[in-house]
Amino acid sequence: MKIKDYAILVAVIMIVVMMVIPLPTLLLDVLIMVNISIALTIILVAMNTKEALEFSIFPTLLLLTTLFRLGLNVSTTRSILTNQTGGEVIETFGSFVVGGSAIIGILVFLILVIIQFLVITKGSERVAEVAARFTLDSMPGKQMSIDADLGAGMISDQEAKKRREKVSQEADFYGAMDGASKFVKGDAIAGIIITVINIVGGLAIGVMVHGLPIGEAANLFALLSIGDGLVSQIPALLISTAAGIVVTRAVSDGNLGTDITKQLFAYPKLLYIVAGTLTLLAVFTPISPMLILPVAAVVAFGAFRMQSNLKKEEKVEKEANIGSPEAEELKKPESVIDLLHVDAIEFEFGYGLIPIADKNQGGDLLDRVIMIRRQCAMELGIVVPVIRIRDNIQLQPNEYVIKIKGNRVASGQIMLDHYLAMSPGVDDDSIIGIETVEPAFGMPALWVNEEMKEEAEMSGYAIVDPPSVVSTHLTEVIKRHAHELVGRQEVKALIENVRENSPAVVEELIPNLMALGEVQKVLMKLLKEKVSIRNMLMILETLADYAAYSKDPDVLTEYVRQALSRQITLQYATPGQPLQVITAGASLEKKFAESVHRSDQGNYLSIDPETSQVIFQNISEQAGQLQQTGVQPILLTSPATRMYMRQFIERFAPDLPVLSYNELEPDIEIQSVGAVNISSGAVSGL
Known part of the structure; x- marks a missing residue:
């Protein structure tokens, strides 16, 4: 613990101690001034906060200051009844502030207590209660809004955590303020009771113990009791006002002074109406014009100055916007670039x-x-x-x-x-x-x-x-x-992930053998046939082995598929059971081999429409028969024609897997449940 932590602990303990141990009057004077200073500090801090959570310690501070004030009341009461004095501060408040009159002092004290108890404390208590209720009721909606923003990607996990903590802190704060306001209410009641006890008890002790005449005793102890009540209720009034400011404070970008001057005087023209109303009072009422007209003149002059300042600010802002880079930027076509963003x-x-x-x-x-x-x-x-x-x-x-x-x-x-x-x-x-x-x-x-x-x-x-x-x-x-979700940026992130543990294969492949876009094409072809690219290291190593011989992404994809044969086998085969497939007959294999044409731009497949229709019907019939038995249809073909057969089939059966013999592990048992031939347009089944 730090020194300041020990200081707080000692201060709290001393508050309790001062209720038991008599204190000298000089120390009481110092503590009374400390109490007033703390109250002034609290109300000034409350006025300068932008939102309630900036002063989240206020409920606890309210309890401690109330305890400190009650401790002072006990000590000053003991001093008044025992020594017939409460210190210089109390005597000053009892004689100078209220003019030395006990009756005036009692009336002033009662007015302060009524203001604090019935106006400020009562209102603050109600506001705190309503704020706590509404804060708790709005918590689910706020949490849902945070979850929605997080799910939509508008905020990060850290930002969502901070916002959730703020929502929870708001609920705790207003709940604590609702309870803390009860201490202020109780403090006002205690101030009245303590003052009455001081007056009655002082009168009795002064007459029976000190032998003072009843009039002198009543005047002496009444003034001291009133002074004690004033020095305790004035700080209490300040702190009650601070509590009201905190619980009624809305979130803004400025402090209370800034908001009042900015919002209250936001319409200077209305002040002319105020000045005119005051002038009418001076003309049509018995009130002396010398009292009202100066005030009306000051209000009118203030309205004129504020209106002039607003016009100057608007003119400067307009000129600044005309020549500012932001204004010029808004005129450019590129200013709509954010509207072009498309979510994945x-x-x-x-x-x-x-x-x-x-x-x-x-x-x-x-x-x-x-x-x-x-x-x-x-x-x-x-x-x-x-x-x-x-x-x-x-x-x-x-x-x-x-x-x-x-x-x-x-x-x-x-x-x-x-x-x-x-x-x-x-x-x-x-x-x-x-x-x-x-x-x-x-x-x-x-x-x-x-x-x-x-x-x-x-x-x-x-x-x-x-x-x-x-x-x-x-x-x-x-x-x-x-x-479609794997672009160059995503591929780069996946490759960088491999680079962290296996930098050699990445440095060999990119950019010496393949560009990032070429790797992307291979990955897209694998994902299009639902082949996982999680084993990125093996994929990159296979590309590094064969990229020197061919740049064709179709050919490189076939090499990668064969390297991932164990993964593909486990994807479609059930351990301990034969893999049921539809095989491509010899006539179909021959037809595809003959229909491949090579050019400078690459290889492409060319089959006449009638033959394509026959192949489509034969494969669809075989796949339908196998699917009716509850087995996923798989077309098995040779490695040389697999990619061309896949290109042909994906147009009408994109979900039909097309595998080659080299993509299946040697130990897997294959059971052919049908064969597709086109020699006579018939379908053979086994």
Whole structure:
């Protein structure tokens, strides 16, 4: 602990000690002046704060000053009743301030107590109570706003933490002020009681103990008691006023003095009305014009000067803006550059779906978005950009839209008071619901209510709650469009991550063998076929091995896929079970090999429309038959034709995986459930 910490502890202890141990009058005078100084300091600090939290220690300080003041009351009362004196300060307040009259002193003291107790303290207590209630009621909304800004990427985690702490501190502060105001109220009551005790007790002690005449005793102890009450109630009044200023203070950019002069005198023309009103009072009332007209003149002159100053400030500001770089910048076409920014991923929803994003209503969409980003990082090896979440009143109440780089790529509608029930394959007529289509995979489904949910589960239906439907759809959309989210900047960040642990491979590859854009093309082709790029080190090492022989991104992608054979095998094969595939027949392989044309710009595939239609029908029939058995269809072909077959298939079946023999581990068992041939336009099955 530091010296100042010990000083505070000792001061608090001494406050309690002074209530028990008699103090000399000289020390009492010093402590009384210290009390007045503290009260003045507190009210000046309260007037210069810009917001209440800048004086967050005020509730505790209010308690300590109240305790200090009561301790002084006890000590001065002991001195007055014992020694017939309370020190020079109290005697001065009792004789000079109130003119030596006990009756005037009592009246002044009562007026001060009434002002403090009924006006300032009562008002501050009510304001603090209302402020505490409204602050607590607004906490959920503020927290939701912070979470929304964080989920939308408008603020960082550190900024969100600071804003949450501020919201919590505001609630604690106004709650503490609500309680601390009770101490001020109690202090006012205690001041009245202590003064009455001093007067009555002093009268009794003066007559019975000191043998003073009753009139002399009444005058002596009444003046001393009034002086004691004044020196305690004046600081109490200052601190009560400070409490009122703090709890009524709104957040602003300036202190109280700046705000008053800026806002109260913001309309100089109104002061002319004030001056005119005063002039009418001087003319039509018996009040002497010599008293009113000077005041009216001062008000009118002040209005004239303020109006002149405002015109000068506006003129200077206008001239400054005309020639300022900011004004010139606004005239340039480049000033709209910020409007050209397009978010990588956007999730918009109608007002009826607000509960899925509102934590106060049980919504957990923001938490699900965080998990989606983590899941994509683990499965795909990419850092998904911040997903901007916003409501859109132009959408239907239960509709949502997913956008990738400003373009709408997916949409759906959900019913928050229902559950999505997906059939196990055999529909049950007893399950009644609203027919729909599962948005992520396009499967037929039903929206069922709470009563039908249990019956649907008993019938084997898969039941999914609305937030899970949305998060699943969003996850699948991100996976399907992951290749669009990997730009050069993102690729550079991934490569720099590898450089930290394996700088040699990065230095060898970039920029000596490949440019950053060429690496990006390879990564995009891998992600387009849902191949994870998390093993970035192996990808870069493979590119470094083969980039010297070929710059074709298609060829380099094939080399990388073969290097990732174990990963691809585990992606599609189940351990201990054969991998069921559709194989490309010899005639199909031959047709693709013959249709590849080479040019200076690269290789391209050229197949006539009739043959393309036959191939499309054959592959679609085989894939459909395999999909009906609950197995994901996979087309297996030779390494030489895989990339061309993938280019052909992705136009009508982008989700159909096309693998080559070199991309599967030798120990995996492959079971062909069909073969695609085009020699006679027929499909053969095994």
